Amino acid sequence: MSKILDNSYYDLMISTALAPTYDTGDNITYLNRQNSLLHIPAGSGDPCDLGKHSYSSFPTLYNLASTISLEKSGVTTVQTNPYLALYGQGVLVAVIDTGIDYRHPAFLFNDGTSRILTMWDQTDQSGTIPNEFTFGTEYSREQINAALKSPDPLSVIPMTDVLGHGTAIASILAGSPNEQQGFSGVVPQSDLVIVKLKEAKPVLKKVSFVPENANCYQESDLILGIRYAVTVASRVNRPVVICIALASNQGGHDGRGAASAYLDHLALLPGNGISVAAGNEGNSQRHYYNSTLAAPYYNDIELRVGSSDTLFAMEIWTYAPARLSIDISSPNRESTQPVYPGLNQCRKFSFIFNKTTIYVNNIIFEEETGEQVILLRFSNPLPGIWYLRAQSPENEAFSFHSWLPAGSLLSNDTFFLNSSPDTTITSPGNARHQLTVAAYNQLNDSILPESGRGYTRTGQVKPDLAAPGFELTCAVPGGLYGTATGTGAAAAHAAGIIAMVFEWGIVKGNYPRLTGNDVNRLMISGAVRNPANTYPNNIWGYGQVDINRLFERFTSN
Template identity: 40%
Template sequence: MTELERFKIMDENYADLVIENAEWEQYQAIQDISYLPLNNEYSILYIPVENMTYNAVYEFGYTAIPKCYGLMYSESDKIDESYYVHSNTEIDLRGNGVLIGFVDGGIDYRNPVFQNLDKTTRIVSIWDQSIENFGGYPEGFYYGTEFTKEQINQALMSENPLEVVPSIELSGQGSAMAGIAAGYAMETFRYSGIAPESELVIVKLKAAKSYLKTYFGIPEDTLTYQENDVMLGIKYLIETADRLQRPIVICIGLGSWQGSHKGEDIISKYISQLSTRQGVAVSVGSGEEGNRGNHFYDEILKEEDYRLVELNVSPNESFTMELWGFSPNILTVDIIAPNGSLVYQMKEVIIQENTIPVVYNNTSIFIDNRLQEPFAGDQLIMMRFFNMEEGVWRFRVKGHYKLEERFHIWLPIHQYISNGTFFLLPNMYTTISIPGNTTNLITVTAYNPIDQELYYYASRGYTKSFEVKPDITAPGVNMVAPIRRAEFESFTGTSMAAAYVAGISALLLEWGVVRRNLPSMNCTFIRYLLTRYAQRNDRIDWPNPNWGFGIVEDDIKQYLNRE
């Protein structure tokens, strides 16, 4: 990547690909191509968007096309019935010397909870990927603008802060998460984050490119982010921590439905490698898809020829649906319209050479059948629907060798489809959003600490490969959190629970790494502590796909005394 090429990162006339570096040679024939290295294993390519045809999966591979990520929260109505986070004043751990990094929609740096008593900022830096030509981008990243602590302090002292640092947040989730994890104590509002003396590093993601939303049938007006921007955001957090020689907790409040749900996709592998490093912890929300009706699971019995899947569809709906099988069996799918017409009958093939386009009245369907998706090793049938006819669509899923004839089907996360599109016989389990299926990070689900009930929409485990996820349960329902300026609102979501655990992880890193009690502490060990000492009800079997290993123990003394 050069200075003359960097415009392609933001330009809608260029498409993005995420590739393994070993595959670089097969792309060199593409004209007008640029690449940005991520690490020794992966790079991001920028190619003219006309190369992204309907047949892109067979041109570039399923894993190369960036997946789309959405936020994991909702705003609550009544703040007087909400839960107030407080730091534990009985211990002398406050997160001092530890960074907490967020890859999200940004932060409102003007809120006092992100400032010290002298009104200076507790934010080390903000990389706003969406702002171009305002200042310098981070070295080696080639897009966006990096705002330093000095610039943020200058903004806070000015009459119009946004004229100095014009980075704003649209959703409120990023500020809420940062406040729960690390908000500074405000006696006037009886508020404090879990680790109020930690410092923050913020990545505000740029919006996904329009061509990618169109390709996957995602509504243009939704807040959507690209996999490659998320990965670069994580890289920025790690490099900032390395430069400052500080431990860091990375908190991710984003999720996707796209992938095998085994933790075998590119972003999961990338995060998994980082989370084994000394002084690094990663906390991610489990997702919001548990009771949305957007997951189906079943098994074709030996005496059956097929299993019928019924999907109610709202009028003119567009979306991408993924069916994942279990190797080595081969599945095929017949598609039946609401009036009973057979729209498409899939053939049993070992290698499908091209995307199959299907037209039925005003509905267009593009079908990709990957017998063995390289990273996951299982069959993937991806169906992209556009302008679907209203009614109940039926899918006959057939197995052909009587081997492991189980399968999952995932619809998009709920922000990307209407409430009227759902499976008639859904399954709430195996709905952990990606990257929450990754083994080495801490996957957090949410509960209401007031009534002790699990969050109704929380995604459930386990993973597709039956590994235990979520790991832990934390407060995440009706959480009072900061938003604009000095304002507070009530938020609900597994992203809030992930922020809560990020704060606890920061306290543990202060004890282990900063104070040199256990300098080798990493995410794997923190995950071990959180799951081992979780609060568990004797009447429930543990672990389980709803609560994981139990409710997080937020009294840090319990960990330190026992260990």
């Protein structure tokens, strides 16, 4: 078995420049020009392997950024926009997600053939591996059409989408019209590139303290999916818009993670559009911020832990030059005593009067950012209010952010008592040059309460724009239609508008050198701004996306 598929190996992120020094023939997987994977034996998956190996070498875990409902809302669709007759013709749109129901009418031409140009199923090892990759199965349009003609298409191509998220996102972006359902994707004449992500390795979930049954995906597989989309676009010499409707609360929320950095780089190249969900953590109470400017130089974080959350992690990120110790007290006042920052340390605390075990990594120098991060991993924590004291050993002023896991990785019963809704944009939404999309309710022009808020931890303006994200009509596996709500749905809507601009600029020859970042700036200049608000702001970014105003800027004198 390939080591990238073998759960007895960790996939550690390393610099591609260093890869040759580790290469023994089959233990390196190339991701992109910045990063590669080093596959090393995982043994039993000891939590303190994160300590022997750096925090940033373990891939971030992502989950889904929209909720799908089978209930047909009856809401008049907001997707259709015939302005300038731009339907995405000649543009590829790529969805890297949970797969797709390729048999759904939303992804077929009128003659019943597929609008999907190519699919890479990372979970299927039975067919032809894509060129330049090392696992999974690639399916061409010809193969998909052959499957569609078969009495049992799934016996020919077994691609399914059990969760329905990828199907919904792809349909909002590019679904074929269905008048009966009042439905159309934004660019129903674009060609689709689909990547079905494989589930994260159990051994990575184990070391990250993520429940074994949680649906989540590895950053390294996402990077490979992005590279696949770019490779396909290069092969057929067409512009591509990549939609990322996934979210993670891991990392420094500063755009410096591996996936964020890759998307940031691609958005500056001609013909690469990037639309990323801002995440749905705005009202989840999973972010805490403190600034302590005067003595005594400590701060007490109050964390309520619910009874169903028996395994989770949280992170504390400081600002240089501050250095913090951490002391953790349980609801019955057992304490770890202060843990001071150091290198390569992993401290295990087993509480005497309850079954709680806590692993503490107080990392003085996180390799990706150069900043201190404190990683706390809880196993069987006693339900109730926990107290975490962050303190400056030097008695200096300090400030820090803390985040709990995003989405379904945690129940709503675990949260910070004094939480902040700001700085809640998830990764990879914090990078600079991609389009990061918040979600609003298009029926009453109000932001969705869950929509992630900016700015980034380092003060970068994010989100960029808000797009419709409330009960958007979407395809649901099984030939059905339902609705999707959240910033993933909004990112899909915005991705369709990027594709329209690419069709106008690149395919029609009006501006062949357009980059994704160029399109973002055009969309920002054409956004609708409420006179009651100041822009940019950390909720709406630069306003509500408006395709008509965008093109009016091109055509007005």
